[in-house]
Amino acid sequence: MPNVFFEAAAGKRKPYVDSLRKLLDQFCSPFDSGDSVGIKLHWGERGNKGYLPCDYAREIVAWLRARKVEPFIFDTTVLYSGGRRTAADSLKTAADHGYTSDFLKCPVIIADGADGRNVVSLPAGYRHFKTVQVASVFEQAKGFVIFSHFKGHMVSLFGGAIKNISMGFASRAQKQRMHADYHPVLHRKKCSRCGLCAAVCPTGAARISKPDYPVYDLALCIGCAQCIALCPELALEIFWNSDMKDFQEKLVETAAAVWRKIHGRTIVINALLNIVAECDCLPGANPRLHPDLGFIGGYHPVEVDEASLKMTGPALFENVHPGIPWRRQFSYAREIGFLGSPKSRLPKKQHP
Ligand code: SF4
Ligand code: SF4
Structure with a gap:
């Protein structure tokens, strides 16, 4: 069974839901009938034009429901002003972008709660963080789908699965700890x-x-x-404020601590579509850097991000965000054991 697989964006008509369905069908599902599964994604900041359309999330929901799984979609509140700072604002932004329970056929929630206090500390034991504080979503979900829009980012060079798990699960306090470097x-x-x-x-x-x-x-x-x-x-x-590598390492540490909690019961998908220069947290339409490629799926965020960056090449992002030591994300992930053994990167159902 391959660890990472690709499905090209096919067909003239967007969104490419058929391509996503084909990719989903290649997964060995780690979910059991009756499981509650959280789909972590980003529905775009208010005014952002680059976020992934809600049709893809609906396709993932339908695929999970066909496996008799109970999905829900979630994100967390953010530090900056705009349309996602509070749970109420973020849910309104989600709805404005089509991410409604009615359309998606599943609940849409803010995992760190109405006031950002629904959080939990996870052990980390790494150089920067001994613990990390993230949304308390682990009891609610038996498994996860990490669905990320792969695109550029001004401080991590690219944003994909690692970032979606790290900043995406982080409480506002943890986000602040990571952002304190600049x-x-x-x-x-x-x-x-x-x-x-x-x-x-x-x-x-x-x-x-x-x-x-x-x-x-x-x-x-x-x-x-x-x-x-x-x-x-x-x-x-x-x-x-510190070595530029520190931010990359903090990003990886937070993702690694979350991953310890969810690996083996999680699938990871990057959408290499509308590959723009900046993340979906910014309002407006950001410059498009590459034609649509398709979807990359796998069982580990580092493998899926590495495969994604291999497909696009780093140069298109480096041209707009020069000097970011992004390679540290991958080397540090290996140093701290985030990647684990090849066997541990497959879903638990595949283990002896
Ligand atoms: S980076 Fe600092 S100064 Fe700039 S908007 Fe954020 S908090 Fe304000
Ligand atoms: S040009 Fe930029 S730095 Fe100057 S006031 Fe406007 S937003 Fe601030």
Whole structure:
């Protein structure tokens, strides 16, 4: 049984649900009849144009239901202002993007709860994190489908399965611990003093008193990068508070701790469609970097991300996000044993 498999985006008509169905049929399902299975995905920030259409999630739900599994779809709240900061806002954004219980035929929930307090600490024991705090979803779900949109990202170079498990499961406090490695730095010559950075800053760290230039209070800055991402003049750059590799390692540590909890009962799918420069957390339409490729499936997030990056090549992302030590994600995953033995990367049903 292959560890990773690919199904090309076929047919002129999008969405490519037939291709996704063919990919799903290649999995050895780790789920038993009656299991409750959580589908982790990202339904796009308010105003984002690049997120995956809800048709794919509905296809996964139908595939699970055909196996007599009870699916639900979930995401977690985020640090920055916008349409996903609170559970109520995020569910509204989900519905605006078509991710409703009616359409999907399953519940849609925010796993860290209405106020972000439905969280649990998992043991980690790694260099940066001894424990990680994530949404408390493990009792609710016997298994998981990690369904990720593969695209670029300004601090991890690419966003796929590792990021979906790491930032995607993380509580807001854990997200903040991972984001603490950077803050914005202003290039005055480029700044038009429009004030957008101050308007979108969720903590009040970015402030502007026109006609002065904006200022950034680093004691309040949580490194959410929203100002950097949204500045229309590209006047803000990331200043790394620590070695740039630390962020990559923290991302991997959080994913690894979650994976210890869910491996063997989880399938992983990356959609290599609408491969854009930035993540779905940003509003607007981001530049498209590659034609649609299809779906990559497997039983381990590192294997699926490595296969995805091999298909696209890293250069298209490196051109827009230069200097990110993204390779550290894969080397560190091996160093800390995240990848495990080849046998452990298959679903438990395949183990002797
Ligand atoms: S968003 Fe950019 S251009 Fe506008 S004030 Fe902030 S730094 Fe300057
Ligand atoms: S100043 Fe800091 S907290 Fe405010 S938007 Fe920018 S990165 Fe986020």
